[in-house]
Amino acid sequence: MQPELKQRGRASIDFVAALGGALRSSRMQLSSEIAAAGVGNESLPADFDERMAAFESAISVAATHPRYAALRDWLGRHHGPIAMEAFDEVRGELAPALEALRSRGPCTLALATEDPSPDYMRGVAFHGTSTWDAHDHMGFIHGELVHRRLVARNFGGDIYAQRRQMLAELQHGPYMRILEVGTSSGNLTVALSQQFPEAAITGIDVSRRMLEQAQRVGNELGYSWQLLQRRAEQTGLPAASFDLVAAYSLPHELPETATRQILREALRVLRPGGEFILGDVVPFGAQDRLTQCWAQLEAVHGGEPYWREFCSLDMAAVAQEEGFAEARYFGHGVQQFPHILLARKATQS
Amino acid sequence: MSTPSTAAPAWMAAFLGMAREMWVLKDRQRVLEELLAAQGMIAPESVSSHQPDAPLQAQLDADCRAYIERLLSDVNF
Numbered sequence: 001m002q003p004e005l006k007q008r009g010r011a012s013i014d015f016v017a018a019l020g021g022a023l024r025s026s027r028m029q030l031s032s033e034i035a036a037a038g039v040g041n042e043s044l045p046a047d048f049d050e051r052m053a054a055f056e057s058a059i060s061v062a063a064t065h066p067r068y069a070a071l072r073d074w075l076g077r078h079h080g081p082i083a084m085e086a087f088d089e090v091r092g093e094l095a096p097a098l099e100a101l102r103s104r105g106p107c108t109l110a111l112a113t114e115d116p117s118p119d120y121m122r123g124v125a126f127h128g129t130s131t132w133d134a135h136d137h138m139g140f141i142h143g144e145l146v147h148r149r150l151v152a153r154n155f156g157g158d159i160y161a162q163r164r165q166m167l168a169e170l171q172h173g174p175y176m177r178i179l180e181v182g183t184s185s186g187n188l189t190v191a192l193s194q195q196f197p198e199a200a201i202t203g204i205d206v207s208r209r210m211l212e213q214a215q216r217v218g219n220e221l222g223y224s225w226q227l228l229q230r231r232a233e234q235t236g237l238p239a240a241s242f243d244l245v246a247a248y249s250l251p252h253e254l255p256e257t258a259t260r261q262i263l264r265e266a267l268r269v270l271r272p273g274g275e276f277i278l279g280d281v282v283p284f285g286a287q288d289r290l291t292q293c294w295a296q297l298e299a300v301h302g303g304e305p306y307w308r309e310f311c312s313l314d315m316a317a318v319a320q321e322e323g324f325a326e327a328r329y330f331g332h333g334v335q336q337f338p339h340i341l342l343a344r345k346a347t348q349s
Numbered sequence: 350m351s352t353p354s355t356a357a358p359a360w361m362a363a364f365l366g367m368a369r370e371m372w373v374l375k376d377r378q379r380v381l382e383e384l385l386a387a388q389g390m391i392a393p394e395s396v397s398s399h400q401p402d403a404p405l406q407a408q409l410d411a412d413c414r415a416y417i418e419r420l421l422s423d424v425n426f
Contacts (some may be wrong), residue, residue, distance in 0.1 A: 010401075188361050
C-alpha cells in the first residue's frame, strides 16, 4: 500500500533521498582524494585492524572528509525518525486501511505470548535509528517509507529483483513446503510466492511489527502465508517438514553463533535432500582491501554491529561444518551481490 | 606561539543563514495559505494534502538536489 503523505513528510523524505545522492558524490570525491594520496590496495596492510587504522587515518585528513562524515552521520541518525514523523502525520487517515489489510485476507499471523527477541538484538539501534519494534507501525514505516521510498530511490533499478534472481539458482525442486527465516516485511516471501505459486509458505521473524506488515503485504496480494513470531534458531517446527529453507539479508544482523544455530535448525527441519538458500552482503573474501575498508567503515557508522563477524565467514565452510552435505557460496553478477549460500542436506541420514 | 581562535566556526554562519531563509519561507508559506484560503482559492489543508504529479515530483527532486549542492558548497569543505 503506497501511502499519501502530507507535504512536510513527503518533502522531508525527498530531502533525505537527495542528501543520500550528495553522500554518494562525497564518497566518490573522498575516494579520489585518498587515491591521489597513494592509498590503495597495495599500500594497505594485510592485517585487518592495521588496515582499518591506516584507512581511517588517510580519509580523516582528506579535504572532503568533514562533508562526507557529516552527511553520513546526519542521514544515519535522522532517516528513521523522519520516516516515523512522516507516518505519524497520516496515521489517522491510514489506520482503517492498515487494520483492514491485517484482518481481511488469507495470510495468518500467530504472535508469541512473550517477546522472543534474543539478547544479541536487545538495545541494538539497527541501521543507526531504532530497534525493529521501536514504533507500533515500524513494519509499515520500514517497508513502505524507508525501503520503498528511500532506499529504492537511490538504489538504481529494481531493489527486489535480486531476491528473484537468487531463487532462480535453485535446481532441486519441487519446493512445495517452504520455510522463510527472518521474514521481515515480506519482500522475499513475495518472491517465493511468485517463483513457487503452489508452495505452502511459512514465515518466521522475532519482530511483531515486521510480521504485522508482512501480513498486510500477504493479504493485499492474496497469499496464504502462515506467519509465526519465533526465533530462527529455535523454530519449534517439526523435523524434516520442509523442502526449502530461505533467508535474505539476515545473518549480517547476527553474531556468528546465531548464524550457526540457524543453519543447524534449518538442517533439522529440512527433509533429506532439502535445500537452504541465503542471500546477503558481499563477504570480505570477495572484496579487495580498499572495498573491505569502505564496507566496514560504513557498517560501523551505519548500525551494523555484526557486519565484520559475518563478512569474515566463508559460509560454504560454515554450512558444511554444521552438517550440510553440499554447499556453494558465490556472488551474483558483476557486483557479486547478493552473495548466495546454496546448501543441501544429505539425501540419506 | 599561536593562540586559540575565538571566532565562530565558519559552518555556523552558513547554518544560521540557512535557518533565517527557512524561517522566511515558513512565514511566507503560512501567510500565503491564509490569504488563499480566506479568498476561497484553496481549501484549508490542501497544500499539506496535495500529491505532486510525476512532472512536479521530478522538478522538486531536481530542485532539491541543486539546493543541497548549493548549500554544501557554501559550507566551504
